[in-house]
Amino acid sequence: MKKLAIDGGDKAIISPLPTFRDASGRSLGSEEIEQLKEVIESGSLSFLSGSKTGEFERKFATLYGVKTAVSVSSGTASLHTAVSYLNPEPGDEILVSPITDMGSIIPILAQLAVPVFVDVDPETQNMDAAKLEAAITSRTKAIIVTHIYGNPADMDAIMEVANRHNLFVIEDCAQAHLATYKGRLCGTIGHVGCFSFQQSKHMTTGDGGMVISNEDNRFGRELRQCSDKGWPRNKGGRDHLFLALNYHMTELQAAVGIAQLHKLQKMVDARRSSAFKLTELLEGSRVTPTKILPATTATFFFYTFRINPEDISVSTADFVKALVAEGIDCFLGYPGKMPLYRYPVIKDALTFGSSGFPYSLPGVENGARHRQPSCPEAEKACVETVCIWWNECLTREHVEQIAAAIRKVRSAYAR
Numbered sequence: 536m537k538k539l540a541i542d543g544g545d546k547a548i549i550s551p552l553p554t555f556r557d558a559s560g561r562s563l564g565s566e567e568i569e570q571l572k573e574v575i576e577s578g579s580l581s582f583l584s585g586s587k588t589g590e591f592e593r594k595f596a597t598l599y600g601v602k603t604a605v606s607v608s609s610g611t612a613s614l615h616t617a618v619s620y621l622n623p624e625p626g627d628e629i630l631v632s633p634i635t636d637m638g639s640i641i642p643i644l645a646q647l648a649v650p651v652f653v654d655v656d657p658e659t660q661n662m663d664a665a666k667l668e669a670a671i672t673s674r675t676k677a678i679i680v681t682h683i684y685g686n687p688a689d690m691d692a693i694m695e696v697a698n699r700h701n702l703f704v705i706e707d708c709a710q711a712h713l714a715t716y717k718g719r720l721c722g723t724i725g726h727v728g729c730f731s732f733q734q735s736k737h738m739t740t741g742d743g744g745m746v747i748s749n750e751d752n753r754f755g756r757e758l759r760q761c762s763d764k765g766w767p768r769n770k771g772g773r774d775h776l777f778l779a780l781n782y783h784m785t786e787l788q789a790a791v792g793i794a795q796l797h798k799l800q801k802m803v804d805a806r807r808s809s810a811f812k813l814t815e816l817l818e819g820s821r822v823t824p825t826k827i828l829p830a831t832t833a834t835f836f837f838y839t840f841r842i843n844p845e846d847i848s849v850s851t852a853d854f855v856k857a858l859v860a861e862g863i864d865c866f867l868g869y870p871g872k873m874p875l876y877r878y879p880v881i882k883d884a885l886t887f888g889s890s891g892f893p894y895s896l897p898g899v900e901n902g903a904r905h906r907q908p909s910c911p912e913a914e915k916a917c918v919e920t921v922c923i924w925w926n927e928c929l930t931r932e933h934v935e936q937i938a939a940a941i942r943k944v945r946s947a948y949a950r
């Protein structure tokens with residue numbers, strides 16, 4: 536048996552793998568530079584006088600086949616724009632998964648609504664539609680569905696419950712660009728779709744986001760106004776109809792976004808084919824890749840798998856340390872070693888001054904159901920899931936080395 540790199544043996548991965556952190560794992564080049572040059576030479580860095588933001592939005596809307604696309608400064612901003620569009624009453628409840636980025640939760644709290652956590656399906660790690668119904672109360676207004684790891688959630692089951700209870704559905708596609716569910720693009724199945732273009736995402740503008748929808752005035756406010764200070768600019772003049780932040784994307788980001796959008800399908804296809812290759816190479820190695828539902832196209836933000844803790848002689852944390860030593864860019868548990876409700880912002884209600892809002896608002900249940908919910912599957916997933924950072928530049932040779940590294944560590948630690 537080969538000596539593990541963590542014990543002083545040779546690394547299974549000979550030279551560093553491409554990473555999303557720099558040019559090695561990103562497709563940024565002359566197209567982006569050309570677009571940026573145009574913006575700089577125009578002297579217009581803002582949507583107010585430039586044309587790139589509008590162009591990026593139109594192209595994104597066309598790709599997704601939707602009426603409205605609003606570009607914003609981050610994925611968190613896109614979700615806040617969607618929650619602001621819904622305009623919940625303070626204390627209203629929004630159902631979310633505990634396995635997502637805090638950027639899915641912050642917008643709920645920022646709008647003084649209450650995130651209510653619904654446990655995940657152990658195999659897909661997406662919100663478990665069968666557990667939705669039990670979490671609904673008279674105060675429930677919406678569901679934020681994250682397609683975790685680029686892996687589409689069970690939208691038919693979720694929409695069935697949502698429609699029956701008249702709930703608004705926001706799809707968080709920050710990790711799921713061009714993912715599809717039964718032939719439909721994720722982000723177009725619910726009422727609003729939200730995207731992130733942060734550095735690690737399938738396409739990037741450094742930071743950035745997009746909100747898409749086929750509707751634009753359901754709750755008495757337009758989607759675009761919700762990221763633009765409540766300003767109805769199409770009417771001319773200055774006005775501010777309601778409380779909303781400024782989440783504009785700059786022309787510089789939009790310029791990069793246009794160039795990235797042209798490459799998006801290719802980049803997603805590359806992520807998919809290398810991920811499926813890894814799954815094939817891991818067959819028989821007794822690791823379990825996260826389940827992908829039939830009739831879906833998963834687009835692999837991370838490559839994730841689990842190992843039965845009873846099958847290995849070390850903790851999963853030590854298993855991950857050994858993989859890192861072999862040269863794999865991976866970590867244990869997403870969004871960390873614990874679900875989101877265990878972080879101080881929720882656990883200790885560290886929100887607005889010392890008020891504890893929205894938890895302390897009259898009529899809001901300020902206790903275990905909201906702040907220490909029981910989500911045993913999410914708890915387990917966080918300490919058992921190995922997450923490998925993925926990108927479009929991983930070749931077949933890289934994947935073969937990753938598979939060899941996993942097999943090497945797996946057999947060294949076999950029980």
Ligand SMILES: Cc1ncc(COP(=O)(O)O)c(C=O)c1O
Nearest residue numbers: 609610611636638639709731733
């Ligand atoms: C599922 C999910 N939702 C929301 C966000 C927030 O996006 P951003 O970091 O661009 O604000 C992220 C970013 O990692 C994410 O992965």
